[in-house]
C-alpha cells in the first residue's frame with residue numbers, strides 16, 4: 370500500500386534542527402504509520418549553510434526566507450527550530466497558509482505572543498504541537514502511567530531542577546549565533562523560559578495545573594558585550610530562577626534552574642512524593658526510573674531502580690531487545706511518532722499550542738513574582 374506523504378519544511382539547522390531532522394528521518398523505520406515523512410525543504414538565512422545542512426540530512430531543497438517556505442504548496446508541515454523571537458511570526462504565517470505547525474519551546478517570548486499563536490492555530494484549525502520532548506523519555510512516560518494508575522494516592526510534593534554551568538564566565542558575550550539565549554530581546558527570558566519551561570511542562574503533565582507561585586531570580590553578570598553591536602550592554606535575562614508553587618491538587622513544589630551550577634551540564638531531575646509511593650528521574654541516567662512503593666513488604670521495601678527497556682514499557686517495543694537502552698534523541702522520534710499517530714487517530718498529540726501557553730503562563734507568573742516579591746496567581750490556559 371502506498372503511504373500518504375507528510376512533506377516537511379524545517380526552519381533552522383542548529384541544535385534542534387539536527388535533533389528534529391534525525392527524528393523525522395528515523396520515525397518511519399521504527400514507528401511505521403500510514404504517513405511517510407518527506408524532508409522537502411530546509412530553511413535558514415545563509416544559502417551555503419542551508420545547502421550544507423540539506424545535503425547532510427537529505428532535504429530535497431532549501432529556502433533562505435521562511436516566508437517563502439510557508440507559502441510553498443508542496444509543504445504540509447512547518448517545524449520551527451529557530452530562536453524564540455521568530456516563533457510567533459512563523460507560526461502565525463504558517464497557520465494562515467493552512468500548514469500544520471510544530472514549534473520549539475517556549476511558544477512565544479511572552480504570553481501575549483503565545484496567545485496570538487494559539488489564536489492563529491485554533492482559527493486555522495491546523496494540527497499543532499510544542500516540542501516539550503522530555504514527556505517522551507520512556508522513563509518519564511512510565512512515571513505518567515504510574516500516576517494515571519493511581520499508585521501514589523494523594524500527592525504531597527513535586528520538585529524539579531534543571532542545572533547548567535555554561536554562562537559563568539563574565540567574558541562570554543551575549544547575542545548572535547549560539548548566544549542568542551543571553552539576549553533578552555531574542556530569548557524573552559533567561560533560564561525561566563529556557564530550562565524551567567521544560568520542568569513546568571513535565572510537572573503539569575504529571576501533577577495537574579499550578580495555581581500560584583513565589584519566585585526569586587538573579588542576573589549574576591549584569592553587563593556583557595553584545596556579539597552583534599560590539600558594545601557592552603545590560604543583561605536582561607534571568608541567570609537563575611527558583612520558585613515555590615502550589616498545585617490545584619493541593620501539593621507543594623519547588624523548582625530551580627540555573628546556568629551557574631558549576632559542574633552540571635544539563636542536570637534535569639524531578640521527583641514526586643505521594644501518600645503511597647514516590648518516583649524520581651534524572652536526565653543523566655535517563656533510561657532509569659526510581660520508584661518507591663510503600664505497599665511492598667517491609668523487609669524488602671526500598672527504592673527500585675527500574676531499567677526502562679522492556680517491551681511492555683512505553684515506546685520500548687519499537688526499539689531493541691529488553692535490556693538495551695535508548696537515549697536523548699529518541700524522545701524526539703517518539704514525539705514525531707505520536708504526532709503522526711494523532712493525525713491518523715484524530716486524537717491530537719499533546720502538548721498542543723494551548724498546552725504550551727499554560728506553561729508560558731506559569732513562566733510569566735514566576736517572572737512577575739520575582740519582580741513583585743509577592744505570590745502571583747497563575748493564569749489558566751483553558
Ligand SMILES: NC(=O)c1ccc[n+]([C@@H]2O[C@H](COP(=O)([O-])OP(=O)(O)OC[C@H]3O[C@@H](n4cnc5c(N)ncnc54)[C@H](O)[C@@H]3O)[C@@H](O)[C@H]2O)c1
Pocket residue numbers: 380381382383384385386412413414435449450451452453455473474475500501502546547563
Ligand atoms: N526541546 C528542547 O529540549 C530544546 C533544546 C534546545 C533548544 N530548544 C529550542 O529550540 C529553538 C532553537 O534552539 P537551538 O538550540 O536549536 O538554537 P541554535 O542557535 O542551535 O539554532 C538556531 C537556528 O535558527 C536559525 N535561524 C535564526 N534566525 C532565523 C531566521 N530568521 N530564519 C531561519 N532560520 C533562522 C539559525 O541559523 C540556526 O540554524 C529555541 O526556541 C530553543 O528554545 C529546545
